[in-house]
Amino acid sequence: MPRTDLQGTLDLLILKTLSQTGELHGYGIVLHIQQASDELLRVEEGSLYPALHRMEQSGWVSSEWAMTETKRKAKYYKLTAAGRKELERAQESFEQLVKGVRAMLRYA
Amino acid sequence: MSLLSRISNLFSRAKLAQEIDDELQSHIEMRVADNVAAGMSPEEARRDALLKFGNPMVMRERVAGVDVSLNLDIFFTDIQYAIRKLCKSPGFSITVIMTLALGIGANTAVFSIVNAVLLRPLPYQNADRLVVVWQTDAAHRGTGAWFNPYREFEEWQRGSRSFEKLAAMSWATSGKTLLWHGKPISLFALPASTDFFSMLGAEAAMGRTFSENDVHNPCTLVLAYPYWQQKLGAPSDIVGQSLTVDHSACVVAGVMPKEFTFYPKEANAWSLITPASAFAQKSWDSMTGVFGLLRPGVNYAQAEAELNAMEKRALPEAPASLSLLSSAMPIVLKLQDNFTWLAGRNLRTGLLVLLGAVGLVLLMACLNVANLMLGRTMGQSREMAIRTALGSGRVRLIRQMLTESLTLAVCGTAVGVFLALLMLRWFRSINPVELPPGSVISLDWRILLFVASLGVSSVVIFGLFPAWRASRTDLNSVLKNSERGIGASASAQRTAQALVVMQIALSLMLFVGAGLLVTSLWKMASTRLGYRTNQVLTATINLPSEHYADADAKSKFATNLVQSISALPGAEAVAIASNFTPMGENPLSVEGDASKFSTGGIATQSISANFLGAMQIPLFRGRVFDTRDQKNTQQVAIINEALANKYFPHIDPIGHTIKLSRADDSSNPWLTIIGVVANIKTTSVFQEMGYVEQPTVYRPLAQDPSASLALMVITEKGPLELVGEMQERLASIDHDLVLGDLGTMQARQSAALSQPRFRAVLFGGFAGLALLLAVVGLYGVLAEMVAQRTREIAIRMAVGANRGTVLGIILRKALALAVLGTALGVVASAIAVRALAGMLYGVHPENASMFVLASVILTLTALAASWSPAWRAANVDPIQALRTE
Numbered sequence: 001m002p003r004t005d006l007q008g009t010l011d012l013l014i015l016k017t018l019s020q021t022g023e024l025h026g027y028g029i030v031l032h033i034q035q036a037s038d039e040l041l042r043v044e045e046g047s048l049y050p051a052l053h054r055m056e057q058s059g060w061v062s063s064e065w066a067m068t069e070t071k072r073k074a075k076y077y078k079l080t081a082a083g084r085k086e087l088e089r090a091q092e093s094f095e096q097l098v099k100g101v102r103a104m105l106r107y108a
Numbered sequence: 109m110s111l112l113s114r115i116s117n118l119f120s121r122a123k124l125a126q127e128i129d130d131e132l133q134s135h136i137e138m139r140v141a142d143n144v145a146a147g148m149s150p151e152e153a154r155r156d157a158l159l160k161f162g163n164p165m166v167m168r169e170r171v172a173g174v175d176v177s178l179n180l181d182i183f184f185t186d187i188q189y190a191i192r193k194l195c196k197s198p199g200f201s202i203t204v205i206m207t208l209a210l211g212i213g214a215n216t217a218v219f220s221i222v223n224a225v226l227l228r229p230l231p232y233q234n235a236d237r238l239v240v241v242w243q244t245d246a247a248h249r250g251t252g253a254w255f256n257p258y259r260e261f262e263e264w265q266r267g268s269r270s271f272e273k274l275a276a277m278s279w280a281t282s283g284k285t286l287l288w289h290g291k292p293i294s295l296f297a298l299p300a301s302t303d304f305f306s307m308l309g310a311e312a313a314m315g316r317t318f319s320e321n322d323v324h325n326p327c328t329l330v331l332a333y334p335y336w337q338q339k340l341g342a343p344s345d346i347v348g349q350s351l352t353v354d355h356s357a358c359v360v361a362g363v364m365p366k367e368f369t370f371y372p373k374e375a376n377a378w379s380l381i382t383p384a385s386a387f388a389q390k391s392w393d394s395m396t397g398v399f400g401l402l403r404p405g406v407n408y409a410q411a412e413a414e415l416n417a418m419e420k421r422a423l424p425e426a427p428a429s430l431s432l433l434s435s436a437m438p439i440v441l442k443l444q445d446n447f448t449w450l451a452g453r454n455l456r457t458g459l460l461v462l463l464g465a466v467g468l469v470l471l472m473a474c475l476n477v478a479n480l481m482l483g484r485t486m487g488q489s490r491e492m493a494i495r496t497a498l499g500s501g502r503v504r505l506i507r508q509m510l511t512e513s514l515t516l517a518v519c520g521t522a523v524g525v526f527l528a529l530l531m532l533r534w535f536r537s538i539n540p541v542e543l544p545p546g547s548v549i550s551l552d553w554r555i556l557l558f559v560a561s562l563g564v565s566s567v568v569i570f571g572l573f574p575a576w577r578a579s580r581t582d583l584n585s586v587l588k589n590s591e592r593g594i595g596a597s598a599s600a601q602r603t604a605q606a607l608v609v610m611q612i613a614l615s616l617m618l619f620v621g622a623g624l625l626v627t628s629l630w631k632m633a634s635t636r637l638g639y640r641t642n643q644v645l646t647a648t649i650n651l652p653s654e655h656y657a658d659a660d661a662k663s664k665f666a667t668n669l670v671q672s673i674s675a676l677p678g679a680e681a682v683a684i685a686s687n688f689t690p691m692g693e694n695p696l697s698v699e700g701d702a703s704k705f706s707t708g709g710i711a712t713q714s715i716s717a718n719f720l721g722a723m724q725i726p727l728f729r730g731r732v733f734d735t736r737d738q739k740n741t742q743q744v745a746i747i748n749e750a751l752a753n754k755y756f757p758h759i760d761p762i763g764h765t766i767k768l769s770r771a772d773d774s775s776n777p778w779l780t781i782i783g784v785v786a787n788i789k790t791t792s793v794f795q796e797m798g799y800v801e802q803p804t805v806y807r808p809l810a811q812d813p814s815a816s817l818a819l820m821v822i823t824e825k826g827p828l829e830l831v832g833e834m835q836e837r838l839a840s841i842d843h844d845l846v847l848g849d850l851g852t853m854q855a856r857q858s859a860a861l862s863q864p865r866f867r868a869v870l871f872g873g874f875a876g877l878a879l880l881l882a883v884v885g886l887y888g889v890l891a892e893m894v895a896q897r898t899r900e901i902a903i904r905m906a907v908g909a910n911r912g913t914v915l916g917i918i919l920r921k922a923l924a925l926a927v928l929g930t931a932l933g934v935v936a937s938a939i940a941v942r943a944l945a946g947m948l949y950g951v952h953p954e955n956a957s958m959f960v961l962a963s964v965i966l967t968l969t970a971l972a973a974s975w976s977p978a979w980r981a982a983n984v985d986p987i988q989a990l991r992t993e
Contacts, residue, residue: 026131027138046162049132050170070141075131 010043010051011060012094015087018061018079025074026052052077060086128171132164169504186511193512197484201516203884204480208520208563210877211473212556213527218466218870219555220528221535222459230444231367233309234401237272238443239408241398241415246437253439255280255395258381262391263422264398265301270411271400273307275300276381278396279372282816283650283848287352293339294650294848295353297329299387299396300378305330307401308370315347315362318380327358328380333366335376354652355844386653392426399443408440415440435707458867461943465621465874468614470559472881474566475607477520479885481570482604483892485509506572513571517564524563525556538866604892605925608885612929612966613936615878619962620937622875624948624955625868628797631950633861635799638788639689640724644853645821645830646688649838649845653815659739662813665841670716672837673821678830681722681822686714686814688856689790690804696755697771698764699778704755705771711790711802712768714812720746720785722822730762730783733808743811745779749787751803768805779807791860797949820853827852867947879966882929883973890922890977901981902989911982918981922974923967930963937962 017032018024024032029052030043055061060083066076079087136157143153161167172182194201229235242253261276268274277300286295305317312330322328329351336342343349350357358379381387387394402411415438423434492505528551536549649669656662666684674682690711698704717733728749737744745766752761761781769776785806789799823830827850835847894901901914941953951958 025134025138027135045135045160046167046170049128049135049167053171068138070138072134072137073130074134074138075127 008090009094010047011055012087012090013041013043014048014051014055015060015079015083015090018077019084019087023066023076023078025068025076027074029077055083058086059083125168125172128168129164132161132167132171136161136164182507183511186508187515189508190512190515194515200480200484203888204477204516204567205520205523207473207476207480207881207884208517208567209523209527210881211470211477212521212524212559212563213531214874214877215466215470215559216524216528216551216556217531217535218462219559220532220552221549222463223552223555224549226456226459235444236442237402237404238308239400239402239411239440240443240446241400241438241440243436244439246435254436256398256438257392257426258387258394258396259391259425260419260422261301261396261398262388263418264415267418268411268414270403270406270414272403273303273401275302275304275307275399276396277301277304277370277378277399278387278394279375280395283648284354285650285652285844285846287844288340292844292846294846295335295376296374297353297377297379298375299381299385299394301381304378304399305364307399310364310368312362313365313368314344315360317362317364318378319361322361322380323382325359325380326382326384327353327356328382329353329358329360329377331360331363331377332375333364333368336363337366339376355654400440408442411440412438455863457943457946458863461621461947462867462870464940464943465618465871468618469874469877469881470562472611472614472878472885474562475611476881476885476888477563478566478570479604479607479888481513481567482573483888485571485573509571510568513568514564516571517567520563520567521560524560525551528556538862601893601896604889608882608889608925609929609932611878611882611885612926612970613933615875615882616930616933616962616966617937617940618871618875618878619965620933620941620958621944622868622871623958623962624941624944624951624953625864625871627951627958628947628949629861629864629868632797632799632864633858635789635950637790637799637857638725638786640722640822641853641857643822643824644723645819645823645827645834646849646851646853646856647819647821647834647847648849649817649819649847651815651817651845655842655844656815659813662815663739663810666716666809666813666817668841669819669838670718672841673819673834676830676833676837678823678825679821680824681718683719683722683820683822684716684809685719685818685820686712686809686812686816688818688820688853689713689788690802690806694768694805695770696751696803696805697767697769698755699766699771702771709803710751710768711804712807713804714807714809714814716809719820720806722820725788726786728784728786729760730781732783733806737808738810743777743779744782744808746783746785746806747781748785748801748804748806750801751805752784754803766805779805797864797947819847864947864949879969882966883969886922886925886970886973887977889925890918890974891980893921894918894977894981898981898984898989901984902986905984905986906990914982914984915978918978919971919974922970922978926967926970929970930966933966934959934963 013033014029017029017036020036021028021032026048030045030048033041033043052061052063056063056077060080061077062080063075063077065073068074136154139157139160140150140153143156144150148156158164230238232238241256243256244253255278256276258276258278261274264271265274265276277298279298281297281299284295284297285292300318302318302320302323305312311317313333315330317330318328331340331346336346340346346360347362349360351360352358400411402408419438495505496502532549532551651662651665656665670682670684673679690713692711693708694710694712695708696704696706696710715733717735717737720727720732730746732746733744747761747766755761755766756764761784763781765778765780767773767776767778787801787804789801792798792800821830821834831847831850838845838847901917905911905914937959938954945953
């Protein structure tokens with residue numbers, strides 16, 4: 001699959017995660033996606049932080065430093081209003097993609 | 109992060125990098141903690157975390173790559189790295205930078221000059237509708253252009269409907285003398301009509317320009333700024349002052365602004381033509397230029413037709429001597445084009461040819477730079493491979509190469525701008541041409557941008573292309589091969605060689621051109637003109653008509669002056685004449701033979717008795733003028749050989765009589781020929797590069813006195829030494845007169861050659877530049893070739909080839925390239941050299957010897973350039989070479 005599609009999927013997962021959990025740091029996002037997908041999806045951590053920074057540049061998420069429960073400093077990310085809109089759009093386009101692939105596969 | 113904090117991060121790059129590091133570190137720590145909680149040992153936990161995470165270094169770069177502000181930081185690092193790398197190979201860097209600089213600098217300068225002279229619109233209002241009106245031969249339009257009689261201008265101004273404004277302005281006038289604070293200084297005031305300034309839309313800086321009421325005053329002046337500033341000392345109360353000019357009172361109406369200029373630029377002031385003035389009174393004799401502002405929508409043909417009709421209506425009034433006018437008709441030309449014509453017949457062509465030449469130089473510079481970049485980046489393919497293996501992204505690599513190329517390009521452009529400014533300053537100082545008004549020779553930034561972008565693109569493209577290719581190569585194969593592995597392929601070599609061949613061809617073209625121009629200049633400068641030019645001081649004197657109204661006064665003055673100055677120590681001989689050389693296009697009648705009448709083409713000069721002797725013009729027959737020839741004695745003339753051959757072939761002209769007008773014109777006397785002298789060469793208005801020997805009639809000053817005089821003093825001393833004494837002697841005869849245009853005959857001749865000299869120097873410079881570039885290019889290609897084939901050479905030597913053979917290989921290659929380039933160049937030159945046709949003298953464009961000479965020079969230079977690489981090849985130590993891979 002072309003890179004942009006996969007990249008889009010990662011964005012979708014991150015945005016969805018943040019919408020479900022509110023504020024979360026990078027490591028937490030990785031764990032959440034793993035759990036929420038029943039261990040089916042493992043985020044490649046090499047792509048995570050570039051994606052997060054990119055989304056921040058685009059204005060879909062905002063960040064700030066805070067303390068974790070274990071008194072460690074971490075950078076927390078949060079959805080913005082624009083991010084919420086982007087989540088809706090990405091979700092819709094992904095549904096389209098899935099429908100299309102399914103239809104193709106059924107057509108034997 | 110808000111935009112503000114992001115911008116502030118530009119200034120705290122370290123802080124941002126630290127932040128990213130912190131974030132990534134905390135991620136790893138959290139995973140480690142989880143692992144430990146899950147039961148791993150601390151070391152295992154850490155290893156697992158790092159494995160899952162990946163290389164933090166690479167990660168940091170990837171994240172930073174996204175972040176704009178850190179991009180800037182990386183950009184600066186790249187630049188530092190690039191500079192360091194370039195400093196490590198100074199030869200390469202300096203060559204590329206200087207090549208770019210020379211190409212960009214020369215081109216920008218020449219383009220700017222061409223733009224200023226040919227392309228920029230005139231600095232007057234409605235410049236596109238401004239035209240000039242000349243008289244031309246109706247049968248052969250455009251072959252010549254003459255002034256219009258003022259009377260015809262009056263007729264046009266009265267009734268023409270094609271023009272919004274029409275103005276007359278004449279520079280066929282002699283200088284005047286202004287009495288300024290009691291001292292006489294020269295004033296070159298041009299008669300102009302009322303609408304002259306308003307036609308151009310020009311306003312005065314002080315006071316005002318001509319107005320309708322001024323025609324009632326006897327004399328109104330508008331001063332030019334430079335004259336007011338330099339000669340009068342910039343008096344602020346000049347407006348309204350009454351000045352004494354040639355013993356009449358002239359009121360100063362205003363002073364023009366500093367930037368205002370019109371042709372000719374020597375104008376010191378403009379004086380209003382009033383109905384009472386001598387100019388208007390003798391309206392058929394007063395010749396003037398006519399300028400106009402066309403009404404919108406009127407085209408040139410319509411205007412010409414109208415003016416012609418009006419002119420013909422006035423013609424019956426014309427005196428008989430001006431019968432020429434019946435065959436003339438007005439021609440309307442665009443003012444802007446005409447200015448370049450006025451400035452020099454060949455100016456337009458010359459500049460365009462120069463543009464072509466400098467364009468070739470730019471092309472060569474780009475080719476050179478391309479070659480150099482190609483060579484260098486090909487040789488870096490190994491380094492690229494290693495870096496890719498270590499994890500550097502493709503984008504990162506390409507960006508680094510781009511930065512390196514850009515650094516070179518920026519340096520080259522900066523030096524190029526500097527060179528361009530220097531060149532423009534030089535051009536301004538030598539001022540080889542009279543530029544159209546408003547031509548300010550300055551750097552045109554649009555041109556700089558265009559030319560710089562050409563240079564920069566060649567650097568970038570030829571620097572990037574191999575980088576892009578290298579970043580896609582199979583790492584394995586590159587690392588396995590020797591140093592100059594895959595990148596320097598055969599096709600790249602062939603490209604480089606093709607580029608060098610082209611450079612040699614272009615050099616040849618420039619060489620041939622330069623050779624032709626230099627030869628022309630040399631021949632023209634060394635042509636013997638037929639009169640003495642060395643050690644001759646020159647000056648002009650103008651006699652105001654108020655005190656020198658009659659012929660006797662003028663004659664007496666001339667005689668006194670010659671006597672007085674001859675007495676000066678150091679003055680070997682003194683001569684006076686109406687001009688420095690014979691001038692004019694007078695008609696000629698021969699008594700008794702009506703068939704030999706000519707409507708024009710005869711030059712005349714009125715000379716003092718000792719003129720021919722002082723100027724060393726040899727006499728072939730008869731005698732020179734002497735004290736016998738006075739006003740009331742027989743009217744005599746001396747003719748030159750050209751006239752004798754044309755009108756008196758195979759007979760002795762002595763004793764025949766001629767007249768400088770129609771035979772029935774009683775106002776002109778019949779002249780008896782008393783002598784024949786040799787021809788002298790003069791330059792013609794219509795042909796820049798060449799001399800003519802016009803048929804000439806000389807008359808004694810005593811019989812044909814002139815109010816404007818040319819003084820020639822034969823002396824070993826320089827002008828500065830004698831001028832004080834000369835001026836004293838002049839003042840003692842008439843304290844109101846002043847010597848003008850002080851100089852030497854040689855300087856006058858030299859000034860006439862300023863344009864050809866300019867072209868020759870510039871072309872020669874470009875040819876030299878081109879040769880340099882070709883040499884650099886050739887050297888680079890050969891050095892690359894040798895480095896490439898070091899292994900092969902080593903093997904050959906190991907197997908028995910001696911140094912001579914190796915030398916031969918390299919030299920043969922160089923020779924092959926040179927010969928191919930030369931052949932191409934000869935063909936191209938043969939075609940291109942036609943463009944120079946009008947600028948040559950004494951040498952034919954297809955002069956074979958020039959081509960041969962240029963070819964030989966280039967081939968020898970090519971061989972010289974190849975010597976060093978060849979020598980290095982011959983001295984390859986086979987063992988060393990084969991060992992180090």
